[in-house]
Amino acid sequence: MPASSLLPRPTEAHATAGHFTLGPRTCLRIGEGAEPAARLLRTLLAPATGLPLHPADDATVTLTLDRTLTDLGDEGYGLTVAPQAVLLRAAQPTGLLRGVQTIRQLLPPPALAASPQRGVRWSLPCVEITDVPRHRWRGAMLDVARHFQPVSYLRRYVDLLALHKINVFHLHLTDDQGWRMPVAAYPKLTEVGGLRARPDGAPHGGAYTRSELAGLVAYAAERGITVLPEIEMPGHVRAALAAYPHLGNRPDRALDVWTRWGVCDTVLGVHEEVFDFCRTVLEEVMDVFPSPYVHIGGDECPVTEWEESPQARACAREAGLSGPAALHGWFLGRVGAFLVRNGRRPVGWAETGTELPDGFTVLAWRDPAHARAAAARGHDVVNAHHRATYFDYPLSDGPQEPPGQPGAVVGLRDVHAHDPVPAGADPDTAARVLGAQAQLWTEYAATPARLEYLTYPRLCALADRTWSGPTSWTDFRSRLDRHTARLDALEVSRHP
Known part of the structure; x- marks a missing residue:
């Protein structure tokens, strides 16, 4: 779904051209401290999509902690979806968990179902998001x-x-x-x-x-x-x-x-x-x-x-x-x-x-x-x-x-x-x-x-x-x- 449908609304979201499509060969590059977010992403997407999202060093989807991103606080995150790669960054592990939920919302709604969904193209719209909560x-x-x-x-x-x-x-x-x-x-x-x-x-x-x-x-x-x-x-x-x-x-x-x-x-x-x-x-x-x-x-x-x-x-x-x-x-x-x-x-x-x-x-x-x-x-x-x-x-x-x-x-x-x-x-x-x-x-x-x-x-x-x-x-x-x-x-x- 388009970024304009996200709820809650991100602090900043800029749509760009194209889509990134997840498939059976899509893998995750998991930075140090990002394992809980990777595990959650797999857990949430597996029932509907069946995607294994295995870890790999040359993966096209990257989840990483960057402690220098102090402006993101404890729960903020940055998400970049490009036609060839996805990058989710945060300063703290909780921020990555919030970003995982945004990825879920960007996918077609059947991705949230509890049973296998056939014939769906699991695509994310290309977007640049920076998101920090107003209230803690x-x-x-x-x-x-x-x-x-x-x-x-x-x-x-x-x-x-x-x-x-x-x-x-x-x-x-x-x-x-x-x-x-x-x-x-x-x-x-x-x-x-x-x-x-x-x-x-x-x-x-x-x-x-x-x-x-x-x-x-x-x-x-x-x-x-x-x-x-x-x-x-x-x-x-x-x-x-x-x-x-x-x-x-x-x-x-x-x-x-x-x-x-x-x-x-x-x-x-x-x-x-x-x-x-x-x-x-x-x-x-x-x-x-x-x-x-x-x-x-x-x-x-x-x-x-x-x-x-x-x-x-x-x-x-x-x-x-x-x-x-x-x-x-x-x-x-x-x-x-x-x-x-x-x-x-x-x-x-x-x-x-x-x-x-x-x-x-x-x-x-x-x-x-x-x-x-x-x-x-x-x-x-x-x-x-x-x-x-x-x-x-x-x-x-x-x-x-x-x-x-x-x-x-x-x-x-x-x-x-x-x-x-x-x-x-x-x-x-x-x-x-x-x-x-x-x-x-x-x-x-x-x-x-x-x-x-x-x-x-x-x-x-x-x-x-x-x-x-x-x-x-x-x-x-x-x-x-x-x-x-x-x-x-x-x-x-x-x-x-």
Whole structure:
């Protein structure tokens, strides 16, 4: 396909005359450090094309690292396609991985298919590309706590993210309605917390093994994607308290895994055994997920149970706090400090932009002003404004839309117009905005087909905005119309 169809749009792309055609004799010249990119290129192209792409010193396709190309940063790349040769260069290995995805998009759409495609000429249009992302955090969150998805589907989700140069896969592993990550010291978290009753009485549940999660992390890393784990606390913990009631504020109370949506009023207690639990869980999380960031939730935490608990009130007094409500920041501060001591950066959802402790990276979802306020306080910020990034919201308000998360419609144009840097931010504040990410909460999305219908093409718009910066609506729509053929080749669902 022509370079004018690339999505996200490259920083610079100049078409030249001719094509380069890959065939059974096409080989790869693999520079030092370029082996992961060569392996990925083979892996991605083999199912449809059958091309072996063997290594050879006199090959016509060259993948190489050039550390002097510092202007390309960690993820940028340069790609030259000429009639007789292809050259992919980058300063860092991740840049080569991004370039591989561009090569995939330049090929005819059947190259993305999962089965052999006959009678296709595997040609690349001649082009000169220099490409560097605008924002360093380009994320997508998938909630597997409300509706569990098998790890095989998570790998497909990663593949689709990688095609669009998304670099953070935020995995929402725990909530009131389910706990999906095994913790050796607390087996009931998945045995009890991983299973709930559906409204019709049928069970719903599932949990990943440690091996499955580690394998997913490796799979994503091979595609240049970091898996960001999220373990919710101190609210959104009903599933954990169903497994271990003594971690709550009423240890004599038996709880089920929550079967409703919304915000549950059960929260963790503030006694030392709770912090032992949090540390143990997070130690296991850090063992499995090498991500420099660990998300610990933090939002929608009712304080009613703390206000009613003599133990929590006493804890607030001993800590010199103004009252039980202040235990929220105190709790997150303690857990965040533990992560920092272990070389990780705590991440949390922001209700106002000013309530999370120092050192937290903030996902601001309620209002763009909260992103600006958090950055002004010195937080690094990811703009996750719900009116532009919540893909569980309907795409339109038409009657063809199935029931979904109540709230504002998030149309394709809303996502495309979403600037990660909030209006009114001064240069210092803007510099703290890392980027943006999409959210797909799954109260009303249980199947892979539904997930993909909600995600695409809206994620295409977010990917374009966070990688390319502002593009005209007409330009984006023109490229998206051509890109749809790629989504069709990948069998991405267009129907709810």
